Amino acid sequence: MAEIVPPLEVHDLTVSYDRRPVLYGVDVVVEPGSLVGVVGPNGAGKSTLIKTIMGIVPPNAGWVKIFGQPYGNAVTRVGYVPQRESVDWDFPVSVMDVVLMGRYGHAGFLKRIGKRDRDIARDCLQKVNMENFASRQIGNLSGGQQQRVFLARALAQESDLYLMDEPFAGVDAATESAIVELLRELKDRGKTLVIVHHDLSTAREYFDKLLLLNMRLVAYGNTEDTFTPELLQKTYGGRLTVLSEVAGATAGRKEYEREATPSHES
Amino acid sequence: MSPKGLRPKSDWRPKCAFLLFACGFWLAFPAVAQAARIGDAIETDWREQALRFLSLRDVAVRNVVLGTICMGISCGLFGGYVVARRLALFGDTLSHAVLPGVALGFLWSHTKNPLYIFIGAAAAGLLGTVVVAWIQKTTRIKEDSALGLVLSGFYAIGICLLTVIQKMEYGDQSGIDSFLFGQAAALSLEDVQLMGVVAFGALVMVILFRKELLLTSFDEGFARSVGVPVEFMRYLLLLGLTFAVVTSLQAVGVVLVSALLITPAATAYLLTDRMATLLILSACFGVAGGVLGAFVSFLGSNLPTGPLMVLACSAFFGLAFFFGPKHGLTARWARLRHRSRQVLLENTLKASYHVLEQNGFATESISIGALAGRRRVSVAEARREADDLLAAGFITLVKKGEPSPRLSQDVLFTLAPSGWERACQIVRNHRLWELYLTNEARYAADHVHEDAEKIEHVLGEDVVRQLERILKNPRHDPHGKLIPSMEDIERMAPRDHAPEPTAGYFRRA
Numbered sequence: 001m002a003e004i005v006p007p008l009e010v011h012d013l014t015v016s017y018d019r020r021p022v023l024y025g026v027d028v029v030v031e032p033g034s035l036v037g038v039v040g041p042n043g044a045g046k047s048t049l050i051k052t053i054m055g056i057v058p059p060n061a062g063w064v065k066i067f068g069q070p071y072g073n074a075v076t077r078v079g080y081v082p083q084r085e086s087v088d089w090d091f092p093v094s095v096m097d098v099v100l101m102g103r104y105g106h107a108g109f110l111k112r113i114g115k116r117d118r119d120i121a122r123d124c125l126q127k128v129n130m131e132n133f134a135s136r137q138i139g140n141l142s143g144g145q146q147q148r149v150f151l152a153r154a155l156a157q158e159s160d161l162y163l164m165d166e167p168f169a170g171v172d173a174a175t176e177s178a179i180v181e182l183l184r185e186l187k188d189r190g191k192t193l194v195i196v197h198h199d200l201s202t203a204r205e206y207f208d209k210l211l212l213l214n215m216r217l218v219a220y221g222n223t224e225d226t227f228t229p230e231l232l233q234k235t236y237g238g239r240l241t242v243l244s245e246v247a248g249a250t251a252g253r254k255e256y257e258r259e260a261t262p263s264h265e266s
Numbered sequence: 267m268s269p270k271g272l273r274p275k276s277d278w279r280p281k282c283a284f285l286l287f288a289c290g291f292w293l294a295f296p297a298v299a300q301a302a303r304i305g306d307a308i309e310t311d312w313r314e315q316a317l318r319f320l321s322l323r324d325v326a327v328r329n330v331v332l333g334t335i336c337m338g339i340s341c342g343l344f345g346g347y348v349v350a351r352r353l354a355l356f357g358d359t360l361s362h363a364v365l366p367g368v369a370l371g372f373l374w375s376h377t378k379n380p381l382y383i384f385i386g387a388a389a390a391g392l393l394g395t396v397v398v399a400w401i402q403k404t405t406r407i408k409e410d411s412a413l414g415l416v417l418s419g420f421y422a423i424g425i426c427l428l429t430v431i432q433k434m435e436y437g438d439q440s441g442i443d444s445f446l447f448g449q450a451a452a453l454s455l456e457d458v459q460l461m462g463v464v465a466f467g468a469l470v471m472v473i474l475f476r477k478e479l480l481l482t483s484f485d486e487g488f489a490r491s492v493g494v495p496v497e498f499m500r501y502l503l504l505l506g507l508t509f510a511v512v513t514s515l516q517a518v519g520v521v522l523v524s525a526l527l528i529t530p531a532a533t534a535y536l537l538t539d540r541m542a543t544l545l546i547l548s549a550c551f552g553v554a555g556g557v558l559g560a561f562v563s564f565l566g567s568n569l570p571t572g573p574l575m576v577l578a579c580s581a582f583f584g585l586a587f588f589f590g591p592k593h594g595l596t597a598r599w600a601r602l603r604h605r606s607r608q609v610l611l612e613n614t615l616k617a618s619y620h621v622l623e624q625n626g627f628a629t630e631s632i633s634i635g636a637l638a639g640r641r642r643v644s645v646a647e648a649r650r651e652a653d654d655l656l657a658a659g660f661i662t663l664v665k666k667g668e669p670s671p672r673l674s675q676d677v678l679f680t681l682a683p684s685g686w687e688r689a690c691q692i693v694r695n696h697r698l699w700e701l702y703l704t705n706e707a708r709y710a711a712d713h714v715h716e717d718a719e720k721i722e723h724v725l726g727e728d729v730v731r732q733l734e735r736i737l738k739n740p741r742h743d744p745h746g747k748l749i750p751s752m753e754d755i756e757r758m759a760p761r762d763h764a765p766e767p768t769a770g771y772f773r774r775a
Contacts (some may be wrong), residue, residue, distance in 0.1 A: 054491040075493035087485045091350060093539045101481050105492030110474060137539035157492070 006066040007032050007161040007192040008053065013062035015045070022048045025062070026217045027188045030194060030209075035187045037207030037223075038196045041236050044214040046196045047083065053194075054080055066161060076105050077261050078161035081150050081167050089139045095149050099125055102156030116142040117156075124155040127182065144175030151179060162186065162193045169198070180206055203227070269512075270759070312565050319564045327564065330450045330517075333458045334556035334575070336465035337517055337526065338511035342552030343468045345531035346545040347503055351483045355410060358524040359417040361395025361511045365424025365520050368445050368512075372431055378442065380456045384512055391508040394420050421520070448519030448572030461513045463711035464506075471506055472545060475499065480541055517556075529579040530555060536586040536593045555579030607654075609723050614651045615660060615689035616722075617641045618681060623747070631664050635675030649674045660685030690750040695722040697743035698733045700717055704744045706736060711744045 007028040015023040023045040030036055038046050051057040053064050056070040066074035079102070102124070103117040125131045128148040133141065138149060144227065147167055154162055168176055183193055183206070194211075197203050203223075210226040212218035212235040219226045219235075278307040322328045348357045371383035394416045401412040431442055444452050444721025472479065481489040482499045490496050507527075514523050530551035534544045559575030590594050617640040621632045638648035655661045656679070664678040681689060703709040709717075725733075734740075744748055 051487065054487070058488050061490065074494065075491075077492065080488055081490040082487050086487055088352070091484050092535065092539050093480070093484060094540060097480070097540070098484070101485070101488065102491075104477055104481055104489075107477070109478070109494075113477065153488075200398065209356045242476050 004032060005067075006030060007067055008194065009065040009068075010049075010053065011063050011065075013049075013052060013064065014060045015057060016060055017048075021060075021215065023052070024216050026213075028211060028217060028220050030192060032192055033187060033190050033210050034192055035183060035207050036194045036209045036211055037202065037203050037213045038194060038213055038218075039203050039235070040213035040218075042198075044235075046198075046213055047165050047189075049213065050080075050165050050194070052164060054078065071240070074156070077160045079154040079157035079162040081124070081162070081164035082155045083165045084143065084146055084150065084169065089141075089146065091138070094135050095125070095130060095138055096121060097155050098138060098149050099152045102153040105157060108129050120158065121152070121156050121176060124152040127155060128152045129178065142172070144171040147171045147175060148178070151182065155182075160191055162191060162195075164193070164195045166196050166198065168202075170263060200232070271336075276643060280756040286613045305599050315565050316561075322757060325455075326451060326572050329453045329455060329458050330560050330571070331557060333453045333461050334450065334560050335515055335553050336458070336461035336714050337510075337514045338530070338552030338554070338556045339524075339549045339623030340461070340468040340506075341514055342530045342534075343472050343528040343545055344503070345527035345552065346530075346534065346541070346548040347479065347483055348507065349531040349535055349548075350525050350541065350544065354524075354528050355413050356398075357392060357507065357511070357527040359393050359398065359413040360508060361515075361523040361527075362424075363420040364388070364391040364508070364512055364515065365421055365445070366390050366427055367393075367424075368520075369427030369431060369442070371425055372442055373427070380454070380460050384460060384509075387512040387515065388505075388508050390420065391511065392504070395504060423521070444519070445486065446519050446521070447487045447570060448515070448517050448522060448570035450517040450563070450575075453516060457513075457516055464513045465510045468506055471502065475502070476542070478645075479503065483541075486649045498745060502575050514578055518575055522576045523575040525579065526556070529576065529583050531585045533579070533583040536583075536590045539592075551579060555582055570597050610651065611654060611658060611660070612688065612692045612723055613678075614641065614655055615681070615685055616692045618655075618661070618685075619689040630680045632680070633676040634677045634679075635674060638675065645675045649677070652677075652679060655679075655685065660688060679750055694750050695725045695730060697749040698730065698737065698740070699725065700745075701737055701740055701743050701749070702733050714744065 006029045009027075010026055010028045012025040013023055014021060022043075026049065038049065040046050052059050053066075053071070055064075061138065064071060067077055071078070076188060099121040100113055100117060102120060103113055107113055107117060122131065122134070125134055128151050130145060130148050130152060133145065133149075138146065141149065148168075151164075151167065154164070167179055171179070183195070186193060187208075195207065204227045204242075208223055209221065210223050211220045212226060212231055214235050219231045278526055317330075318324060319327055322331060345357070347433055348354055364387040367386035367388065368383050369386075370390070371386025372378065374386065375382035398409070398412045398416050401407055401415065402409055407415075425446075426444060428446070455698060476501050478489070478494050481492075481494055482496050486496055491501075498656060508533050511523050511527070521735050531544070533549040533551050534547035537547060538544050555578040556575045558578040559573075560571055562578070563571040563574045586594065589597075600721070617637055618632050620640050621636045622630070634645060634648050634652055637652060638645045641648055641650070641651070652661065656663065660682055661679045664680055696718045699721045700714040703714040710721060739751070740749055741751075
């Protein structure tokens with residue numbers, strides 16, 4: 001019997017910045033066709049989880065598999081929507097240029113972007129209702145429109161797994177409902193979506209699965225099972241104080257020493 | 267926009283650039299060459315000098331022009347990425363950090379051999395960038411301070427080494443100090459050939475990797491996620507930048523070379539919103555500024571070439587800054603002026619509406635006196651405003667049988683259909699917004715007027731529709747006044763023929 005390969009498998013993933021752990025031993029297997037919301041307080045490591053899965057941040061330990069393969073071999077099967085603040089919106093590119101970037105992974109290194117890529121990009125712009133803005137410079141757009149452009153770029157990647165970092169942050173109501181509709185449509189087409197979200201009031205309505213995260217994986221499962229007062233309390237009820245303090249002390253010892261004796265350096 | 271128009275018309279650009287470059291190479295290796303240094307000019311008549319320069323008769327002139335063109339291309343192209351990626355300070359640091367390498371290259375070969383100097387300078391530049399990264403990684407010092415540290419430290423080492431060289435026996439006539447302030451006239455054929463190679467490399471690199479360079483410059487995280495070798499692209503760009511800086515040193519000097527990276531690209535950035543166009547414009551401005559600077563210097567002004575090149579580039583920037591069609595100061599100012607004129611017109615129309623409303627829409631004509639009272643301005647001022655409306659076709663003057671009134675304040679006018687429509691829109695926008703603020707945003711009724719005075723001029727039709735939906739097509743504003751709806755505007759629009767004095771706009775059943 002053929003086993004179904006999970007689109008995303010994260011095993012014992014530990015990530016730290018400056019030796020301060022941000023994620024600690026996260027294990028999760030996401031089934032095909034799920035619409036997963038990643039929920040947790042600020043600094044819980046939600047974005048870090050996504051970035052580590054994408055290979056943007058290197059993990060300290062553990063591994064990630066995309067459709068049973070390391071990330072490098074599955075580049076074209078993953079679509080990504082980074083946080084909107086992560087780029088300079090004054091950059092001299094048009095909306096169309098940005099959406100075409102979604103095709104770069106398919107075109108490959110040094111290859112040209114062809115007519116087919118342009119057609120796909122135009123279709124994707126249509127799906128997010130931005131086709132009239134194709135030649136606009138991206139800085140002349142509203143926050144919601146900018147988010148739609150990023151979404152169109154991810155759609156242009158024609159992937160099977162989508163990872164999105166706060167696609168609902170700072171968008172207008174119309175864009176929010178448009179995005180939700182689009183996510184549902186993608187899910188109905190059998191795509192898998194993992195979405196960082198920080199608005200608890202809508203999380204329950206938008207996603208069929210939740211991944212509750214606070215440095216460690218608190219819970220992962222169907223929304224009705226995980227959206228419970230106990231689990232949410234566990235997620236949002238303060239950090240894992242002992243863990244982060246101990247980890248911080250070991251990581252920071254060298255720095256404390258340096259601060260205590262600054263005269264040696266000068 | 268038609269689908270065809272969406273396609274960037276970029277296909278001709280690489281070919282054009284290549285042709286341009288081929289022409290440059292053809293010029294670089296002419297069969298006949300008359301040896302003469304650029305500084306040896308005997309003629310002092312500027313016309314003859316200009317002719318000498320433009321005809322490219324002398325080898326020295328030809329070297330300078332070719333070198334400048336290559337420099338403009340390489341610095342312009344890499345400068346485009348420097349400006350778009352916000353690496354300006356980095357470029358400055360790089361240009362200063364190469365100086366010790368120049369000196370060491372000279373010490374190594376004991377002559378001003380461009381190749382040795384090139385290798386030494388490139389090594390020093392790369393070492394400088396490594397040190398910057400290292401300081402940042404291992405200490406709490408931020409990027410700007412790290413760059414400043416390396417810039418000044420390396421530069422100081424370089425100056426010391428240069429002084430040592432000048433005191434040596436073979437150092438006197440080395441001309442090594444041309445690296446400090448630049449001396450385009452001293453460019454040798456080998457220098458120019460090296461510059462040509464770098465410029466050619468820059469063109470090839472930018473054309474070949476334009477996709478990858480664009481993506482890594484715009485969104486590094488995404489670039490990594492689609493498998494673009496981000497580190498490789500970064501070091502490639504760094505290497506190219508170092509080469510461009512090193513080969514340009516002789517022409518403009520260590521201190522000013524960063525201006526050639528930044529100024530042409532910044533000028534282009536003011537003029538375009540597309541990366542490809544920015545790169546082409548940047549290279550063009552670099553070439554034009556360089557050649558113009560060399561030309562002015564050659565005319566016998568006795569001014570150094572490097573600073574003149576930088577000044578020429580800065581002059582282009584100044585032009586773009588003041589007269590750029592989109593981001594230029596003049597264009598902004600004109601837009602602002604147009605906007606405030608519109609606001610004034612709309613306010614006058616609104617006041618006219620208020621006058622009519624005060625009479626319960628019993629009459630159609632408005633006197634200048636009443637308008638002045640409503641606008642709280644002098645009669646002369648109101649007359650001027652009415653004249654503006656007249657010029658814009660929003661009102662018509664009433665000319666009855668009687669002799670025209672001598673006093674301005676008795677002059678009567680009526681709103682033309684377009685004026686009526688615009689006036690209603692503004693009043694509607696104002697009152698809708700007031701109602702929205704009071705009902706939905708829970709503002710106190712006496713706080714909303716000021717805000718609505720500004721918002722009324724900028725509300726778009728779709729926002730108005732949205733407000734109407736939210737407020738369920740209201741008829742009255744918070745002060746109990748009628749909000750003119752779209753239907754009112756159409757139904758009550760005044761007819762073109764002479765108005766009946768008794769007919770009001772709102773004839774309600």
